[in-house]
Amino acid sequence: MDxxxxxxxxxxxxxxxxxxxxxxxxxxxxxxxxxxxIGKEFKKLFAEKEINxxxxxxxxxxxxxxxxxxxxxxxxxxxxxxxxxKNIDGDVYTSSVNSFTYGKEYTITVSKKYLNENDKVLIIxxxxxxxxxxxxxxxxxxxxxxxxxxxxxxxEKGFQPGGERLREKGYNLQxxxxxxxxxxxxxxxxx
Numbered sequence: 001m002d003x004x005x006x007x008x009x010x011x012x013x014x015x016x017x018x019x020x021x022x023x024x025x026x027x028x029x030x031x032x033x034x035x036x037x038i039g040k041e042f043k044k045l046f047a048e049k050e051i052n053x054x055x056x057x058x059x060x061x062x063x064x065x066x067x068x069x070x071x072x073x074x075x076x077x078x079x080x081x082x083x084x085x086k087n088i089d090g091d092v093y094t095s096s097v098n099s100f101t102y103g104k105e106y107t108i109t110v111s112k113k114y115l116n117e118n119d120k121v122l123i124i125x126x127x128x129x130x131x132x133x134x135x136x137x138x139x140x141x142x143x144x145x146x147x148x149x150x151x152x153x154x155x156e157k158g159f160q161p162g163g164e165r166l167r168e169k170g171y172n173l174q175x176x177x178x179x180x181x182x183x184x185x186x187x188x189x190x191x
Contacts, residue, residue, distance in 0.1 A: 001041050001176040005189055007034060008155065008177060014185040018129075018157065026154065027060035027126050032067070038176060039068035042124065042152045045174040049149040051075065051122045053115070055141065057097075057108060057133055058082055060126040064154060068124055078115055080108035080137060093143040097136035108136050110144075117145030128153040128175065131162025138171075155179065158190050 013021040025031040051072055056065040057080045065077045082097075083106065091112040098105045115121070123137050134151065141148055148171060156163045156175035159182075166173050178190040 001038070003034065003037055004154070004177045007031070008179075009187060012187060014182045014187065018160070018182060020127075020155065020157070020179065020182060020187070022155065026064075030063050035064060035067040038064060038154060039071045041176055042068045042122075042174075043071035045152065046072075046122055046150045046172075049122070049172070050120045051149045053078060053119045053121050053146075055080070055110075055115070055121050055123050055137055056125055057137060061124055064126055065124040068152070072122070076114070078110060080110050080140060082106050082108055093140045095136040095139040095143075098132045108133075108140065110140050112144070115140065115144040115146055119144065119146035120149045121146050122150050122152060123148065124152045126154045127157070128155075128162045128166075128173075129157040129160040131160075131165055134162060134166060150174065152176075 007025055011024050015021055025034060052075055054065045054069050054075060054077045056062060062079050069075055069077050093110045093112060094107050096105060097108050121141050128134060150172040153175040156178045158178040158180045163173060179187055180190045181188045
């Protein structure tokens with residue numbers, strides 16, 4: 001997606017430790033116009049798939065998934081919470097996730113009321129690097145007996161193993177921009 005790549009080059013900041021900061025347009029301050037284009041692109045990529053629910057993880061995935069949902073006939077967006085709150089009632093699915101960005105482990109939680117064996121799920125997230133958050137979301141989908149119809153990622157770090165591993169497992173993983181390297185602060189995309 002050329003518009004996204006252009007924005008990453010113009011506004012992205014490469015930090016030590018293979019960190020790509022895009023918080024000024026994607027995951028802190030949000031460019032809604034860009035998110036609209038991202039949502040349209042996910043719809044094109046998954047147009048032939050049966051999808052009745054979008055699943056993401058808080059917090060950065062929520063805006064992306066919500067905007068994308070309008071292009072999938074306004075299907076519900078379910079997000080995994082990173083901490084079990086007192087207002088989640090009833091039974092829940094949980095999975096342990098190790099965060100690359102925050103360097104800590106946490107338990108994600110999804111209420112069983114919102115995900116079940118009848119669901120055909122599109123998982124959407126902002127980044128894919130090592131893939132630990134995605135493993136947690138896939139585990140929750142598996143616990144629910146739901147089907148993964150696809151995985152949509154805004155930015156994949158292609159030089160880290162998450163994307164390759166998920167594709168090898170047979171998942172329909174579509175990334176809008178794949179960064180193959182960030183050496184010397186120069187971002188290089190996969191063609």
